Amino acid sequence: AQSVTQPDIHITVSEGASLELRCNYSYGATPYLFWYVQSPGQGLQLLLKYFSGDTLVQGIKGFEAEFKRSQSSFNLRKPSVHWSDAAEYFCAARPSGGYNKLIFGAGTRLAVHP
Amino acid sequence: SQTIHQWPATLVQPVGSPLSLECTVEGTSNPNLYWYRQAAGRGLQLLFYSVGIGQISSEVPQNLSASRPQDRQFILSSKKLLLSDSGFYLCAFSREVNTEAFFGQGTRLTVV
Numbered sequence: 001a002q003s004v005t006q007p008d009i010h011i012t013v014s015e016g017a018s019l020e021l022r023c024n025y026s027y028g029a030t031p032y033l034f035w036y037v038q039s040p041g042q043g044l045q046l047l048l049k050y051f052s053g054d055t056l057v058q059g060i061k062g063f064e065a066e067f068k069r070s071q072s073s074f075n076l077r078k079p080s081v082h083w084s085d086a087a088e089y090f091c092a093a094r095p096s097g098g099y100n101k102l103i104f105g106a107g108t109r110l111a112v113h114p
Numbered sequence: 115s116q117t118i119h120q121w122p123a124t125l126v127q128p129v130g131s132p133l134s135l136e137c138t139v140e141g142t143s144n145p146n147l148y149w150y151r152q153a154a155g156r157g158l159q160l161l162f163y164s165v166g167i168g169q170i171s172s173e174v175p176q177n178l179s180a181s182r183p184q185d186r187q188f189i190l191s192s193k194k195l196l197l198s199d200s201g202f203y204l205c206a207f208s209r210e211v212n213t214e215a216f217f218g219q220g221t222r223l224t225v226v
Contacts, residue, residue: 006157034214043120043204043217044158090158092215101173102148102208102215106157 002027004093006105013081014113021076021108023091031093033074034102035065038088047089050074061085086112116141120205120218127225133178133192135221137205140186145207147188148215149180152202164188200225 003026013019025031032051036044048059055067065076074091091105120137127133139145149161160173162180170180177196181189188205202222206215 036217041202041220041222043219044206046214046216049214101160101163102206103160104150104158 002031002093002095002103004091004103004105006089006091006108008108009106010109010111012111012113015083016080019076019078019081019085019110021089021091021110023074023076023105024072025074025091025093026072027093027095029096030067030069031095033065033067034092034094035059035063035074035076036090036092036104037061038090038107040087044090047076081110081112083112083114086110116145116207116209116216118205118207118216118218120221122221123219124222125224127195127223129197129225130194133190133195133199133223135190135203135205135223137188137190137218138186139188139207142186142207142209144185145209146215147182148206148208149188149190150204150206152204152220153200158204162190195225197225199223 005024007022034049035047038044047063048057050057050067057065063078067074088107088109090107092102094102117140147164150158152158164170164182178192202220204220205218208215
């Protein structure tokens with residue numbers, strides 16, 4: 001079955017430290033891939049997306065993600081975390097074959113220590 | 115520019131009462147529309163999606179239903195709410211088949 005897995009439920013980092021949030025997908029072919037961020041009680045905001053081409057994708061707020069086909073992964077990274085990055089992060093995937101469903105991972109809650 | 119409106123922001127309803135959550139999209143035609151539910155501490159579960167007026171696909175058998183009476187209007191309903199219907203409901207749209215989805219601000223539903 002098609003699925004998106006985020007292995008880390010909670011992650012805590014110190015402000016200024018680097019960050020990597022993991023995401024793995026299970027699809028027959030490479031899907032379109034997305035990362036979203038959700039602040040408490042709010043909707044989801046798109047950070048970045050991957051459709052094809054360059055496997056390193058730049059997004060908003062200093063985030064980037066790298067698509068690795070061999071590992072079926074699309075990990076989100078940021079070189080230096082700010083306290084305002086504390087939020088929940090969701091990886092999502094959509095099959096590339098014309099089907100319409102967008103499937104989300106369970107999310108990773110990020111805490112930032114001063 | 116495209117915008118999505120979802121209301122109400124919060125709702126407290128007694129068990130057995132009906133439910134109607136509304137979502138409207140502006141600035142685009144024939145969007146793909148979605149209802150998601152987010153239970154406390156859990157990820158997003160796709161409930162319904164629609165690719166056109168009157169076309170609704172249900173992902174999970176449950177106590178809820180969805181309708182799309184107009185191109186840019188998507189309604190989530192229930193005839194009788196259960197305690198387990200409590201959660202954070204998010205409406206979303208995408209402009210084309212495989213583009214990103216844009217989300218509303220969500221509705222916090224508490225069934226008491």
